[in-house]
Amino acid sequence: MATYSVCKRFEWKGEMTDRVIMVCRMFGLTAEGLSNRAATHQCRLQINDGDVVYITGPSGAGKSVLLRELEQAVAVGDRINLASVELSRDNAMIDCIDGDVLSAMRTLSVAGLNDVFCILNRPANLSDGQKYRFRLAAALAAKKKFVFADEFCSELDRLTAAVVSYNIHKFAKKTCTTFVLASSHDDILLDLAPDVLVVKNFTGPAEIIYKHHV
Numbered sequence: 001m002a003t004y005s006v007c008k009r010f011e012w013k014g015e016m017t018d019r020v021i022m023v024c025r026m027f028g029l030t031a032e033g034l035s036n037r038a039a040t041h042q043c044r045l046q047i048n049d050g051d052v053v054y055i056t057g058p059s060g061a062g063k064s065v066l067l068r069e070l071e072q073a074v075a076v077g078d079r080i081n082l083a084s085v086e087l088s089r090d091n092a093m094i095d096c097i098d099g100d101v102l103s104a105m106r107t108l109s110v111a112g113l114n115d116v117f118c119i120l121n122r123p124a125n126l127s128d129g130q131k132y133r134f135r136l137a138a139a140l141a142a143k144k145k146f147v148f149a150d151e152f153c154s155e156l157d158r159l160t161a162a163v164v165s166y167n168i169h170k171f172a173k174k175t176c177t178t179f180v181l182a183s184s185h186d187d188i189l190l191d192l193a194p195d196v197l198v199v200k201n202f203t204g205p206a207e208i209i210y211k212h213h214v
Contacts, residue, residue, distance in 0.1 A: 006069035007042035041065040043206040045196055049145070050176040052169055052193070054152075056186055057200035063182040064150050066200060070180050071148045079146040085135040087123040093134055094119050098141040110167045111137035112160050129156050133164065140171060145178060152181035153188060161185070165192035 014020065016031055024030065041062040047053060053070075055063045071079060088096050093113070097104035108119060111133040118126065123134045132155045139147050153161035165188040172179055181192075189197075199207040 001046055001048050003044065003046050004070055004073050005042075005044045006066060006073060008065050008069050041069070041200070041206075043198060043200075043208060045070070045198070045208060046210070047178060047196060049178060050172050051178050051195040052172050053178070053180045053196040053198065054189070054192060054194035055180070055182040055198040055200060055206075056184060056189075057206075058202065059184055061200045061202050063184070063200050066198065066206065067148060067150055067180060067182040071146075074146050078144060079148060080139045080142050080144040081148040081150075082132070082135040082139050083150065085138045087126075087131060087134070089122055089124040091122065092120050093123055093126075096123060096134070097137055098143075104141065107141045108134075108137045110140060110164075110171050112156075112164045112167070113137060129160070132156065136164070136168075140177070143175075143177075146180060147177060148180045150182050152183040152185075154183050154185060158187055161188050162191045169193050 021031075043066055045053065055066050057063055071081060093108070094101065094104055097107055099107065105119075108114070113119060113130065113133050118130055123131060126134060132153075136149070139149075153164055156164065168179060168181075169192055171177065181194075193211070195211045197209040197211075199209070201207075
């Protein structure tokens, strides 16, 4: 088990233009009060190998900030972010996944990619939902200790999102891969079954819920 403590503070450093001053007056803010009002995003997590960490909450609450800070706390060689996976314009999807054909097919299946015409297509030509699932499959095939994904399954229809979430939980336990995921969707919680649930609201510290007592 490892403990991760992250804290990111955003201070207002804009120019005090006439319009900014006017808005401040409308809301009863002084220039000093505006400068002192900083948004702080922090949490302290205890994470085991193979845990699924799910950061959720309303849009704009700071979920992505926490995910990025947690990612920075992990060694570069031990992590991969779905956003970093490139989409090939030259090779078929099956040729972009590491491993032999059968293992590559299994990895694609975990990501919800089972259609033969999709598998033989080039990643750059896929739909947005298929591109997301390809990036997920490529991240799984990379065999890193940590997989990070913002807007997890947000681009997928909700049935597919549920299936992929269920598969990710099983993959995490089977391979001891740790997933750190963020999304405002709570309809996948039952299938994803996160070991660590981080609820990020606009105000106050993040609420941390562990499936098992830490």
